[in-house]
Amino acid sequence: MLARYQSACQVLDRHFGFPRFRPQQGAVVRSVLSGRDTLGILPTGGGKSVCFQVPAMVVGGYTLVISPLISLMQDQVAAALARGIPAVSLAGPMTRAQVTAALDTVAGGGARLLYISPERLQRVAEELERRQLFPALLAVDEVHCIAEWGHDFRPSFRTLRRLRQRLGRPPVVALTGSATEAVRREIADTLDLGGRQRDFDLHLGSFNRRNLWFGVHRVGSEQQRVRVLLELLAADDTMSIVYAPTRKATESIAGLLRESGHRAVAYHAGLERTVRAHRLEAFLDDEVDVIVATSAFGMGIDKPTVRLVIHWSMPPTPESYYQEAGRAGRDGSRARCILLYRPGDAVVHQRQLDATFPSRKVLEEIWSGRTPPSRVPAAVAASAERLRRELRPRWGLHVDWRPVEKRRRAAAARIEAVERYATGRGCRRAALLRYFGEAPGECSGCDHCRRVIPDVFTDPDVRRRLASLRRAVSRLQAPWPGGLLDDATLARLAARPPRTEEELAAIPGVGAPLAARYGRLLVEGLSNAESPAGESALEAALLDWRSRTAAGLGIPAIELLTATAIHALATRRPTTSVEVARIASFGPRMRAKFAGELIALIDEQAAGGNAQSEAGQSAALHSCVEGTAESTRLMNSRSGDRVAEVTAMSRCLPEREAEASKGSIPEAALSRQ
């Protein structure tokens, strides 16, 4: 066992360039190598694929990777190949001959990883069985898709227990970013983890992402929903995702945003493939600022620099909320997650619940043939069919409804849990963490606790290099966590740019195979970072001050200072607090609090200094990208003063004024909602 773990460490070093596993990864890999069934819940994103790719290279044979992310499978294979890990996939339209060729490669030992969707596995399992192509390890990615309730549910996941049996019952490593205890039980039952005794290893990472700020805006009408959305987006959060419940809603919200001057696009599964790819690419390339997506289709959107995730309305489960909100701030920099909640939002989910678990009476009607499936909504018919296969009703025989009733109750409880999150009076972060079974510590920022989350990437040069590097990498492949370079590695590169291929290869997370293949592109990407054109340095500094201060207060930045005021401050450079107050339209109390800071900022910029520079900055940045507890400590101690200051400040803020939205909502757009 020890020898196996040592060779796993060598694989990690050789193919991924990391000297050691992250703590959770190491634990998962150890238990996989010991041959035990393993469930890994690794919420903070990134590094999940290491948990099966590294063991795949150690255990021999091939590892069957079941992934629901069909559209990303080819990227995942490309990323594995780039790391020197032989992989094939059965994804997308393939001819019979192509499938056979891929399986021949696996049979000939030419691939360590075989990626496949659960739907296709149902069709291919027989051939694998016939050719005795039994995997050494079964990896199930995004395993929460097993859970029947929630937007990600994929019915074919529920066949995996049987398929596993047919494939010689290999050990399983199942991975996901989130799963409550109930979902974990459902996963264990569905995959038969640890046999009848359920004797398997569970590895649970922390759900706490300190750089995310959580808030809820309660609205009383659809008009108000629009108004708040516009206010939030009017702040200078440059990259935002808005989650909307339906395809139609994404289109009308995106249209509305465009009419208000935002570069916004809708993104959902109903779009033609090329249109979808084009829109996603535009978002990844910074050509649009807002992507309005259906919750069902957010999984492919993974852009590290998303600063704001807004939910148009209440999602069906805390899991989906946390997962979607968690697409903010993947780069480790601060970001906000805001839910717009209108009492009554839950009704649509309760209706969905009735479609997922139709009543006994409806089911009996359909099963008996008295009501043909074509007479009921498609979703109800599909559920009736799914449950018929599960419950196997026979005429005159007793049907055991208990398992289904239990699952329905659990689903209802999850709707209630999101509603409690939206209406609760306590700390939002604590509410989420408690739901996921984690004891909450000190909150690093939410609308009820009103704390500042400091931004560690304050050095404009580092930020610029990071952006340029991401553009270079995003041209290679979709920046999915299982992809080529994770966020921490990119941040490391931006903080201390390597000059040569050798230096590049030595950076943790890169390694020799990638450096040899993409070295030039990465080094060029770093050197292409140029100074931003357009706004002056002072204006940039003022914008930065505004976003930091407003984020700490949990208010849209525009409520603090409008863009016009920022421009005026930058060009007129006031020297007294009265002048500042006149430009910024601050009242006396606001003036007392902010004018001094702004004058100091303008002074420093005029003197050519950088108001943001601090002695500890590069150390803090470096330590942050290492992702250790140490960085958290550092961030906290650096921000200590500011926390007290802002808390004091928030008491003298005026009531919210809808200044941002004055007259800016097109009536036509409203009526479309």
Ligand SMILES: [Zn+2]
């Ligand atoms: Zn809090």
